[in-house]
Amino acid sequence: xxxxQMYQEIILDHYRQPHGAGLREPYDAETHHVxxxxxxxxxxxxxxxxxxxxxVSYESLGCSISQASTSVLTDLVVGKxxxxxxxxxxxxxxxxxxxxxxxxxxxxxxxxxxxxxxxxYPARVKCALLGWMAFKxxxxxxxxxx
Amino acid sequence: MTTLQTPTAGLDVASIRDDxxxxxxxxxxxxxxxxxxxxxxxxxxxxxxxxxRAFLETxxxxxxxxxxxxxxxxxxxxxAARSKIAVFTGAEPEELVFTKNATEAINLVxxxxxNSSIRTGLGPESERFAVGPGDEIVVTELExxxxxxxxxELCRRTGATLRWYSVTEDGRIDLDSLALTERVKVVAFxxxxxxxxxxxxxxxxxxxxxxxGALTVLDACQSVPHMPVNLTxxxxxxxxxxxxxxxxxxxVGVLFGRTELLDAMPPFITGGSMIEMxxxxxxxxxxxxxxxxxxxxxxxxxxxxxxxxxxxxxxGMDTVFAHERELTKVALDTLREVEGVRIIGPDSxxxxxxxxxxxxxxxxxxxxxxxLDDRGIAVRVGHHCAWPLHRRFGIAATVRASFHVYTTxxxxxxxxxxxxxxxxxxGVA
Ligand SMILES: Cc1ncc(COP(=O)(O)O)c(C=O)c1O
Numbered sequence: 001x002x003x004x005q006m007y008q009e010i011i012l013d014h015y016r017q018p019h020g021a022g023l024r025e026p027y028d029a030e031t032h033h034v035x036x037x038x039x040x041x042x043x044x045x046x047x048x049x050x051x052x053x054x055x056v057s058y059e060s061l062g063c064s065i066s067q068a069s070t071s072v073l074t075d076l077v078v079g080k081x082x083x084x085x086x087x088x089x090x091x092x093x094x095x096x097x098x099x100x101x102x103x104x105x106x107x108x109x110x111x112x113x114x115x116x117x118x119x120x121y122p123a124r125v126k127c128a129l130l131g132w133m134a135f136k137x138x139x140x141x142x143x144x145x146x
Numbered sequence: 147m148t149t150l151q152t153p154t155a156g157l158d159v160a161s162i163r164d165d166x167x168x169x170x171x172x173x174x175x176x177x178x179x180x181x182x183x184x185x186x187x188x189x190x191x192x193x194x195x196x197x198x199r200a201f202l203e204t205x206x207x208x209x210x211x212x213x214x215x216x217x218x219x220x221x222x223x224x225x226a227a228r229s230k231i232a233v234f235t236g237a238e239p240e241e242l243v244f245t246k247n248a249t250e251a252i253n254l255v256x257x258x259x260x261n262s263s264i265r266t267g268l269g270p271e272s273e274r275f276a277v278g279p280g281d282e283i284v285v286t287e288l289e290x291x292x293x294x295x296x297x298x299e300l301c302r303r304t305g306a307t308l309r310w311y312s313v314t315e316d317g318r319i320d321l322d323s324l325a326l327t328e329r330v331k332v333v334a335f336x337x338x339x340x341x342x343x344x345x346x347x348x349x350x351x352x353x354x355x356x357x358x359g360a361l362t363v364l365d366a367c368q369s370v371p372h373m374p375v376n377l378t379x380x381x382x383x384x385x386x387x388x389x390x391x392x393x394x395x396x397x398v399g400v401l402f403g404r405t406e407l408l409d410a411m412p413p414f415i416t417g418g419s420m421i422e423m424x425x426x427x428x429x430x431x432x433x434x435x436x437x438x439x440x441x442x443x444x445x446x447x448x449x450x451x452x453x454x455x456x457x458x459x460x461x462g463m464d465t466v467f468a469h470e471r472e473l474t475k476v477a478l479d480t481l482r483e484v485e486g487v488r489i490i491g492p493d494s495x496x497x498x499x500x501x502x503x504x505x506x507x508x509x510x511x512x513x514x515x516x517x518l519d520d521r522g523i524a525v526r527v528g529h530h531c532a533w534p535l536h537r538r539f540g541i542a543a544t545v546r547a548s549f550h551v552y553t554t555x556x557x558x559x560x561x562x563x564x565x566x567x568x569x570x571x572x573g574v575a
Contacts, residue, residue: 002175003520003571007513016573038512038528039542061542063512064572127512 006121007064010072010114015064020074024057029141033134035126040066044134048142052081056135065115065124070131072111082139088112089132095119096128154469157461163552165191165457177522180557185340185368185501185548186526187390190454194394197453198446208442210419224445227452228435231400234455235385236376241408243401243438244448248367249292251386251401252334254438255363256296257414259332263304267428271410275361277331279305284326284333284360286311286319287538290340291531293365293386297334306331313538317342317491321350330360337369337385341532341546342491343474343501345369352381361407367391371550372470372499374463377402389447393550394454398447401438408434415440458551466551470500473549473558477502480562486569490544503530503544506565508574511543517568518545523560 027045034041040062047055056074060067076092077085092112095104100120104113118128163169166189173179181189201223207216209224225239232239245251262268262275277283283297287310301308309330312323319335326333333355338345348364355362364385369375371392377385384403390396403411413420413431417440422430431437458466475495481487486507492498506514515527526546529536536542547561569575 003517006516007571012572039533039536040512041542063510063543065512121516124512124516 006117006124008114008117010111011064011068014068014071014111018067018071020056020058020071020078021060022057023059024055027055027057029138029145031134031138031141033130033137035062035066035130037123037126038063040127040130042066042070042131042134044070044131044138046135046138046142048082048139051083053077053079053085053139058131058134060131062130063124063127065118065127066130069112069115069128070134072115073131073135076110076112077135085139086136089136092132093129096125154465154472157465157469157551159469159552159554162191162461163554165193166552167192167195169552173522173524174520177520180521180523180560182547182549182553182557182561183524183526184550184553185391185530185546187396188371188393188550189552190393190395190450191457193457194450194453198395198450201446201449206445209445210436211442220445223449223452224443227448227455230452230455234459235370235400235402236378237402238405240433240435241377241402241405243403243408243435244443245386245399245401245438246397246444247390247399248365248386248388249296249399251399252293252363252365253296254401254414255384255386255403255411256300258411260300260303261412261414268412272412275411277304277306280329281306281331282309282327282329283307284309284311284324284330284355286335286346287313288317288319288339288342288344288532288535289334289336290365290367291533292367293334293336293363294534297332311335313342313535316493317344318497319344319346319351321347321354326354326358326360328358330355330358332361332363334363334365336365336367337375338372338499338501339491339532339535340368340501340548341503341530341535341544343498343503344492345497345499347497348380348382356381366402368499368501371458372463373467383407389451389454392451392454393457394451395447398444398451400451403434405434408438411437413437413440417441419443461551467499469551470549470553471495473553473555474498474500474502476555476558477547477561480559481565484562484565484569486574487565490539490541500549501546502548503546505541505544506569506574509568509572511545513572514545514565514568517571518561518564521560521564521567523557523564525561 042060044058091108205219207220209221262272362382364382366385366387370387389398420440490503511527
């Protein structure tokens with residue numbers, strides 16, 4: 001396993017120029033997730049429009065993997081139905097936690113497959129999932145409140 | 147690639163390395179292992195592994211129980227380990243309690259204080275450990291969570307108030323940041339910071355604590371393994387350290403408590419082995435250290451720790467410290483030359499041991515660590531269980547290199563090269 005396989009160009013691109021970064025109004029729910037082993041943090045907001053994801057905005061403090069994966073998340077879920085967004089999330093999560101066994105389905109997770117290499121590094125899987133779990137939690141909160 | 151030779155007088159690192167089987171393995175596709183994470187846990191020499199095996203193959207039995215020959219031999223070995231550790235740390239054997247690790251040792255004191263604070267059924271001798279509303283527990287901002295959270299919890303349970311010394315920009319405890327009053331019951335602090343490497347002014351802190359009648363608790367996790375420490379001369383009331391950071395096994399740690407204090411202190415964990423007399427209505431407890439060692443304790447681990455102490459003593463802790471000082475100098479000198487590197491902690495060798503933490507502008511610590519790992523270099527990344535300290539410096543994570551007697555200057559010098567490679571890889575060079 002080489003460094004380049006883990007840090008694919010796509011990841012580095014998203015890291016250098018994160019998509020959808022910054023916290024925006026209006027929003028329906030905000031969550032704050034931390035990775036307790038390294039102190040990385042993300043604050044994430046979602047705005048739903050009926051059954052679809054209208055906006056995901058975030059502010060994060062963390063490594064390239066966590067920043068890039070949150071950036072990819074916004075690309076993948078904004079504009080999708082909540083149901084579809086969760087299908088993408090599950091697919092991404094399955095790949096990320098597979099220890100390199102699940103290559104990921106590009107049809108579903110697009111740029112997300114660039115994180116397949118990360119799944120071989122157990123210590124970094126949490127980084128890859130930080131923003132995603134914050135998103136999942138935020139949507140759940142909107143639903144709870146509704 | 148930087149090459150450096152800094153031999154420490156009287157130390158043959160090459161032959162020491164031969165004692166550590168793990169150091170000859172490779173990682174990540176054939177790279178020689180460069181282990182710079184001894185602050186998290188140290189590696190163990192064959193002498194320690196052999197001592198554990200020999201104990202288990204010839205003397206293993208439950209200690210302090212049974213009258214058969216094996217039980218006698220096992221108990222003798224266990225107690226012999228305690229005596230060796232006592233000599234090593236300038237304590238009496240009865241002043242040392244075996245625990246699981248330093249974390250448990252500190253919790254033991256905090257929970258004994260909690261129990262004292264409840265008062266019911268306890269004699270007047272335990273009053274000195276009682277705390278309540280209006281009392282204060284003092285720590286520092288640089289503490290490992292192991293010497294912070296147990297005190298936060300003690301305060302929560304008893305209504306006492308937690309206060310702390312802050313940390314200066316160059317990584318020292320700021321002695322001017324807090325004035326102790328008669329309300330202070332405990333002053334707990336790290337002998338050497340696991341992040342900054344700075345060594346605390348123990349004598350001054352003990353003097354200040356004693357002046358207000360407070361107990362002192364020394365977190366000696368990063369000092370006992372790396373420098374000569376005489377707990378009696380330091381004058382602290384309690385101290386804690388872990389076997390696995392001093393070339394010994396995991397699963398064994400030590401609480402030191404001055405005899406007079408352990409004699410008066412109520413137990414934390416109760417059950418078998420720690421009693422004097424048990425009736426259905428209630429029980430009385432054994433003298434220390436047994437009072438604090440409930441249940442069948444770790445045995446081969448204690449024996450292994452005794453062997454680790456023999457190993458370190460044969461080298462000499464002055465030599466270990468001098469060696470790590472050389473390594474720290476190499477680390478500071480080579481890292482300082484790398485653009486964008488900021489050392490978190492003292493940038494000099496004064497009152498400083500070998501933990502070197504740093505951040506790299508534009509590259510997160512995790513990413514630096516990954517590039518280093520790719521080159522076979524094992525460092526710690528993150529907050530190293532000192533989150534408030536990192537917050538104090540306005541950072542989420544640092545890269546930490548830490549050493550032991552088997553670390554070479556060449557290995558340390560590879561660190562700076564790896565950091566340069568990380569800057570290049572992430573396009574900030
Ligand atoms: C300064 C300090 N205190 C306490 C601890 C906790 O030691 P253990 O996890 O062995 O209980 C450590 C270990 O990282 C440490 O470095």
